[in-house]
Amino acid sequence: KQATTTRFCFQKPASIFNNGKANLSFTLQRPIPARLVLSCSVKQETVEKVLEIVKKQLSLAEDQKVTAGTKFTELGLIADSLDTVEIVMGLEEEFGITMAEERAKEIATVQHAAELIEELIQQKTA
Template identity: 55%
Template sequence: MAAPVAAYSPALRVQVKAAMDATSSFRVLASLSFPGQRASFPSIRMQKRSQVSCSLAKQETVEKVSEIVKNQLALPEDTGVTGETKFVDIGADSLDTVEIVMGLEEAFQISVDESSAQEIQTVEDAAALIDKLIAEKDA
Protein backbone atom coordinates (compact mmCIF):
# COMPACT_ATOMS: atom_id res chain seq x y z
CA MET A 1 0.00 0.00 0.00
CA ALA A 2 1.40 3.40 -0.99
CA ALA A 3 1.89 6.07 1.64
CA PRO A 4 0.09 9.40 1.19
CA VAL A 5 2.00 12.03 -0.80
CA ALA A 6 2.04 14.33 2.24
CA ALA A 7 4.38 11.90 3.97
CA TYR A 8 7.01 12.51 1.29
CA SER A 9 6.65 16.26 0.73
CA PRO A 10 7.19 18.65 3.62
CA ALA A 11 4.82 21.57 4.10
CA LEU A 12 5.92 24.81 2.50
CA ARG A 13 5.91 27.82 4.78
CA VAL A 14 5.92 31.31 3.31
CA GLN A 15 6.32 34.48 5.32
CA VAL A 16 5.94 37.87 3.70
CA LYS A 17 6.69 41.10 5.51
CA ALA A 18 6.13 44.52 3.99
CA ALA A 19 7.06 47.92 5.31
CA MET A 20 7.43 51.51 4.17
CA ASP A 21 10.72 53.11 5.02
CA ALA A 22 11.53 56.80 5.42
CA THR A 23 12.35 57.23 1.71
CA SER A 24 8.87 56.10 0.61
CA SER A 25 10.24 52.87 -0.80
CA PHE A 26 8.16 49.77 -0.30
CA ARG A 27 10.15 46.82 0.96
CA VAL A 28 9.00 43.24 0.70
CA LEU A 29 10.88 40.54 2.54
CA ALA A 30 9.76 37.04 1.68
CA SER A 31 11.03 33.96 3.41
CA LEU A 32 10.45 30.45 2.13
CA SER A 33 11.33 27.45 4.20
CA PHE A 34 10.65 23.75 4.18
CA PRO A 35 10.14 22.45 7.71
CA GLY A 36 11.87 19.19 8.41
CA GLN A 37 14.75 19.80 6.01
CA ARG A 38 18.32 19.43 7.15
CA ALA A 39 20.82 22.30 7.31
CA SER A 40 21.99 21.31 3.83
CA PHE A 41 18.88 22.97 2.39
CA PRO A 42 18.69 26.50 3.81
CA SER A 43 15.70 28.79 3.65
CA ILE A 44 15.38 31.00 0.64
CA ARG A 45 15.38 34.75 1.34
CA MET A 46 14.81 37.54 -1.10
CA GLN A 47 14.37 41.25 -0.82
CA LYS A 48 12.83 43.54 -3.39
CA ARG A 49 12.64 47.32 -3.33
CA SER A 50 10.22 49.20 -5.49
CA GLN A 51 8.74 52.66 -5.49
CA VAL A 52 5.15 53.20 -4.47
CA SER A 53 3.52 55.84 -6.54
CA CYS A 54 0.77 57.85 -4.94
CA SER A 55 -1.29 60.62 -6.38
CA LEU A 56 0.63 63.75 -5.52
CA ALA A 57 -1.09 66.26 -7.79
CA LYS A 58 -3.46 68.84 -6.39
CA GLN A 59 -7.04 68.50 -7.58
CA GLU A 60 -7.06 72.07 -8.91
CA THR A 61 -3.97 71.28 -11.01
CA VAL A 62 -5.60 68.14 -12.40
CA GLU A 63 -8.71 70.14 -13.34
CA LYS A 64 -6.69 72.89 -15.04
CA VAL A 65 -4.59 70.33 -16.94
CA SER A 66 -7.80 68.56 -18.02
CA GLU A 67 -9.17 71.81 -19.46
CA ILE A 68 -5.91 72.58 -21.27
CA VAL A 69 -5.84 69.06 -22.74
CA LYS A 70 -9.45 69.40 -23.96
CA ASN A 71 -8.65 72.76 -25.54
CA GLN A 72 -5.43 71.56 -27.20
CA LEU A 73 -7.18 68.52 -28.68
CA ALA A 74 -10.36 70.48 -29.54
CA LEU A 75 -12.48 67.95 -27.66
CA PRO A 76 -16.18 68.62 -27.06
CA GLU A 77 -16.87 70.34 -23.74
CA ASP A 78 -18.79 67.33 -22.41
CA THR A 79 -15.81 64.98 -22.93
CA GLY A 80 -14.83 63.40 -19.64
CA VAL A 81 -11.14 64.02 -18.95
CA THR A 82 -9.97 62.99 -15.50
CA GLY A 83 -6.63 62.38 -13.81
CA GLU A 84 -6.61 58.76 -15.01
CA THR A 85 -7.23 59.73 -18.65
CA LYS A 86 -4.41 58.59 -20.92
CA PHE A 87 -3.54 60.96 -23.74
CA VAL A 88 -3.54 58.14 -26.31
CA ASP A 89 -7.05 57.11 -25.22
CA ILE A 90 -8.43 60.53 -26.22
CA GLY A 91 -6.69 60.54 -29.58
CA ALA A 92 -3.43 62.38 -28.84
CA ASP A 93 -0.44 61.40 -30.93
CA SER A 94 3.17 62.40 -30.22
CA LEU A 95 2.79 65.82 -31.87
CA ASP A 96 -0.38 66.47 -29.86
CA THR A 97 1.48 65.54 -26.68
CA VAL A 98 4.26 68.02 -27.50
CA GLU A 99 1.64 70.74 -28.08
CA ILE A 100 -0.08 69.83 -24.79
CA VAL A 101 3.22 70.12 -22.91
CA MET A 102 3.88 73.50 -24.56
CA GLY A 103 0.41 74.68 -23.55
CA LEU A 104 1.03 73.50 -19.98
CA GLU A 105 4.39 75.30 -19.87
CA GLU A 106 2.74 78.53 -20.96
CA ALA A 107 -0.27 78.23 -18.65
CA PHE A 108 1.76 77.34 -15.55
CA GLN A 109 4.87 79.40 -16.44
CA ILE A 110 7.20 76.42 -16.11
CA SER A 111 9.73 74.64 -18.27
CA VAL A 112 9.48 70.88 -18.79
CA ASP A 113 12.65 69.08 -19.91
CA GLU A 114 12.41 66.58 -22.73
CA SER A 115 13.00 63.45 -20.63
CA SER A 116 10.22 64.42 -18.20
CA ALA A 117 7.87 65.25 -21.07
CA GLN A 118 8.38 61.77 -22.56
CA GLU A 119 7.27 60.14 -19.30
CA ILE A 120 3.89 61.89 -19.24
CA GLN A 121 1.18 59.38 -20.13
CA THR A 122 -1.87 60.64 -18.21
CA VAL A 123 -3.40 63.89 -17.01
CA GLU A 124 -2.34 62.90 -13.47
CA ASP A 125 1.28 62.43 -14.62
CA ALA A 126 1.26 65.94 -16.11
CA ALA A 127 -0.38 67.50 -13.04
CA ALA A 128 2.06 65.80 -10.62
CA LEU A 129 5.03 66.98 -12.69
CA ILE A 130 3.64 70.53 -12.79
CA ASP A 131 3.12 70.63 -9.02
CA LYS A 132 6.67 69.33 -8.53
CA LEU A 133 8.18 71.93 -10.90
CA ILE A 134 6.20 74.77 -9.30
CA ALA A 135 7.34 73.68 -5.82
CA GLU A 136 10.97 73.56 -6.99
CA LYS A 137 10.62 76.98 -8.61
CA ASP A 138 9.14 78.48 -5.43
CA ALA A 139 11.78 76.95 -3.15
Protein backbone atom coordinates in the same frame (compact mmCIF):
# COMPACT_ATOMS: atom_id res chain seq x y z
CA LYS B 1 -5.18 42.11 17.34
CA GLN B 2 -1.58 42.15 16.16
CA ALA B 3 -0.40 44.98 13.88
CA THR B 4 0.97 44.10 10.46
CA THR B 5 4.10 45.78 9.19
CA THR B 6 4.49 46.34 5.47
CA ARG B 7 7.85 47.24 4.04
CA PHE B 8 8.45 48.66 0.58
CA CYS B 9 11.76 48.46 -1.25
CA PHE B 10 12.14 50.35 -4.51
CA GLN B 11 14.81 51.17 -7.13
CA LYS B 12 15.53 54.89 -6.77
CA PRO B 13 15.39 57.63 -4.14
CA ALA B 14 12.00 59.18 -3.51
CA SER B 15 10.60 61.86 -1.24
CA ILE B 16 7.10 62.65 -0.13
CA PHE B 17 6.22 66.31 0.23
CA ASN B 18 3.41 68.01 2.13
CA ASN B 19 3.02 71.71 1.38
CA GLY B 20 6.64 71.97 0.31
CA LYS B 21 8.09 70.18 3.34
CA ALA B 22 9.66 66.74 3.02
CA ASN B 23 7.83 64.35 5.33
CA LEU B 24 9.38 61.04 4.40
CA SER B 25 12.22 59.86 2.24
CA PHE B 26 13.05 56.33 1.20
CA THR B 27 15.21 54.47 -1.31
CA LEU B 28 13.76 52.31 -4.07
CA GLN B 29 15.65 48.99 -4.43
CA ARG B 30 13.44 46.78 -6.62
CA PRO B 31 10.56 47.20 -9.04
CA ILE B 32 7.16 48.18 -7.73
CA PRO B 33 4.71 45.27 -8.16
CA ALA B 34 2.17 45.88 -10.93
CA ARG B 35 -0.69 45.67 -8.43
CA LEU B 36 0.79 48.46 -6.30
CA VAL B 37 0.28 52.04 -7.43
CA LEU B 38 1.96 54.97 -5.75
CA SER B 39 0.35 58.32 -6.39
CA CYS B 40 1.05 61.77 -5.12
CA SER B 41 -1.80 63.89 -3.97
CA VAL B 42 -2.03 66.96 -6.16
CA LYS B 43 -4.19 70.01 -5.92
CA GLN B 44 -7.56 69.54 -7.62
CA GLU B 45 -7.04 72.99 -9.14
CA THR B 46 -3.91 71.74 -10.93
CA VAL B 47 -5.72 68.68 -12.31
CA GLU B 48 -8.62 70.84 -13.51
CA LYS B 49 -6.26 73.27 -15.30
CA VAL B 50 -4.50 70.34 -16.99
CA LEU B 51 -7.86 68.90 -18.05
CA GLU B 52 -8.90 72.28 -19.45
CA ILE B 53 -5.66 72.70 -21.43
CA VAL B 54 -5.82 69.14 -22.83
CA LYS B 55 -9.43 69.56 -23.93
CA LYS B 56 -8.68 72.95 -25.48
CA GLN B 57 -5.53 71.83 -27.33
CA LEU B 58 -7.28 68.74 -28.72
CA SER B 59 -10.51 70.64 -29.50
CA LEU B 60 -12.50 68.03 -27.57
CA ALA B 61 -16.24 68.42 -27.15
CA GLU B 62 -17.39 69.71 -23.75
CA ASP B 63 -19.28 66.46 -23.15
CA GLN B 64 -16.25 64.25 -23.89
CA LYS B 65 -15.20 62.67 -20.61
CA VAL B 66 -11.59 63.32 -19.66
CA THR B 67 -10.54 62.59 -16.08
CA ALA B 68 -7.33 62.59 -14.05
CA GLY B 69 -6.90 58.91 -14.92
CA THR B 70 -7.37 59.39 -18.66
CA LYS B 71 -4.36 58.11 -20.57
CA PHE B 72 -3.11 60.35 -23.35
CA THR B 73 -3.03 57.31 -25.65
CA GLU B 74 -6.81 56.99 -25.12
CA LEU B 75 -7.12 60.48 -26.59
CA GLY B 76 -5.20 59.40 -29.68
CA LEU B 77 -1.92 61.05 -28.72
CA ILE B 78 1.43 59.51 -29.49
CA ALA B 79 4.66 60.60 -27.82
CA ASP B 80 6.05 62.58 -30.76
CA SER B 81 2.82 64.10 -32.04
CA LEU B 82 2.36 67.83 -32.62
CA ASP B 83 -0.66 67.73 -30.28
CA THR B 84 1.55 66.48 -27.44
CA VAL B 85 4.06 69.28 -28.05
CA GLU B 86 1.24 71.86 -28.05
CA ILE B 87 -0.20 70.47 -24.81
CA VAL B 88 3.21 70.63 -23.11
CA MET B 89 3.71 74.20 -24.35
CA GLY B 90 0.25 75.14 -23.05
CA LEU B 91 1.04 73.61 -19.64
CA GLU B 92 4.41 75.40 -19.47
CA GLU B 93 2.77 78.73 -20.29
CA GLU B 94 -0.14 78.28 -17.87
CA PHE B 95 2.02 77.21 -14.92
CA GLY B 96 5.17 79.25 -15.66
CA ILE B 97 7.41 76.19 -15.82
CA THR B 98 9.82 74.55 -18.25
CA MET B 99 9.46 70.83 -18.78
CA ALA B 100 12.45 68.83 -20.02
CA GLU B 101 11.63 66.85 -23.16
CA GLU B 102 12.58 63.55 -21.45
CA ARG B 103 10.17 64.22 -18.59
CA ALA B 104 7.40 65.32 -20.95
CA LYS B 105 7.71 62.04 -22.87
CA GLU B 106 7.15 60.09 -19.61
CA ILE B 107 3.70 61.61 -19.03
CA ALA B 108 1.03 58.95 -19.51
CA THR B 109 -2.06 60.41 -17.80
CA VAL B 110 -3.58 63.75 -16.86
CA GLN B 111 -2.82 62.92 -13.20
CA HIS B 112 0.83 62.25 -14.01
CA ALA B 113 1.04 65.60 -15.84
CA ALA B 114 -0.42 67.38 -12.79
CA GLU B 115 2.05 65.62 -10.47
CA LEU B 116 5.00 66.61 -12.67
CA ILE B 117 3.78 70.21 -12.83
CA GLU B 118 3.54 70.49 -9.05
CA GLU B 119 6.99 68.92 -8.70
CA LEU B 120 8.44 71.49 -11.13
CA ILE B 121 6.67 74.36 -9.34
CA GLN B 122 8.12 73.16 -6.01
CA GLN B 123 11.61 72.99 -7.51
CA LYS B 124 11.22 76.47 -8.97
CA THR B 125 10.14 77.99 -5.65
CA ALA B 126 12.70 76.09 -3.53
